Amino acid sequence: MLCSLNIIIRCPDEDEIANLAANLSPEVMIDQLNQRWKEHLKGFRNMLIAELDGEVVGTVSTTSLLYQLPNSLRLLALDLGPKFRRRGIGTALMEEVEHRARREGLQSVNLEVGVDNDAGIRLYEQRGYERVGNPRWVVGDLAWIMIKAV
Ligand SMILES: CC(C)(COP(=O)(O)OP(=O)(O)OC[C@H]1O[C@@H](n2cnc3c(N)ncnc32)[C@H](O)[C@@H]1OP(=O)(O)O)[C@@H](O)C(=O)NCCC(=O)NCCS
Structure with missing residues (x-):
């Protein structure tokens, strides 16, 4: 359980x-x-980490600069260590990103996910993200754009 x-x-x-x-x-x-850390220091991205019982186990980044959709925060580089998956930590990182988008007065969170990334797509769909248009090629991979109003 997440709360434990x-x-x-x-x-x-x-x-x-x-x-x-x-x-x-x-x-x-x-x-x-x-x-990513250099970009964070320069203000091009906001890098977050998940700490579990004092250990740094996952990360996500946001940016308002890259791939910008109007009034939307881009979520990128969500990653959990293999040992720490399926324990609600990815969900916790996403909740924080959505909270920050609302706090900044933005209307949505958007992201890209590889069309073969079943775990990512399941996570995002479970949180209410919807696919926009057709998949597109992103640095050699076919990816969906997904978006959620916050
Ligand atoms: C995708 C990822 C971030 C999910 O993080 P996580 O902490 O394991 O996710 P959660 O425990 O919060 O899972 C929430 C829901 O997402 C879905 N989900 C997560 N991992 C899944 C998997 N391997 N298979 C199917 N569904 C999955 C489930 O619906 C899950 O709910 P449930 O556990 O009650 O069934 C993690 O697997 C990861 O880091 N993968 C490698 C990097 C990556 O693909 N990042 C996304 C790039 S767009």
């Missing part, structure tokens, strides 16, 4: 990026996380 987990969603400290890299999927490289 001690999850904190917050901005990371710089010295937590290496711990995050160690816990995430092997395909998420430390260089990528360092790049």
Whole structure:
């Protein structure tokens, strides 16, 4: 149950990026996380982490700059370490993003998800995200744009 987990969603400290890299999927490289952190510091993205019982186990980012839809916050780079999935932590990260969108006076959250990413699509549909138009090619992958009014 989500309520029995001690999850904190917050901005990371710089010295937590290496711990995050160690816990995430092997395909998420430390260089990528360092790049996200640089973008966070420059204000191009807002990077959040999920802390579970003192351990940094997942992340999500938002931006109002890339792929902008009017009055919409872009959610990107949602990732949980394999050991920490199916425990409601992805849901908790999404709830925080939606809360932040509402707080900023935005009307929706939008995202891209690979057409083969069944886990991601299930998570987003469960939270009320709907597909927009047809899938499009994004950096070599076919992806849906999904959006939810908040
Ligand atoms: C997709 C991802 C973020 C989900 O995070 P999570 O913490 O495991 O998700 P939650 O525990 O909050 O799951 C909420 C719901 O999403 C759906 N879901 C999540 N993982 C699923 C899976 N592997 N298969 C089917 N449905 C899944 C279920 O409906 C689930 O509810 P339930 O557990 O009550 O059945 C996680 O699997 C992940 O990090 N995957 C690799 C990176 C990725 O694909 N990110 C998304 C890029 S767009």
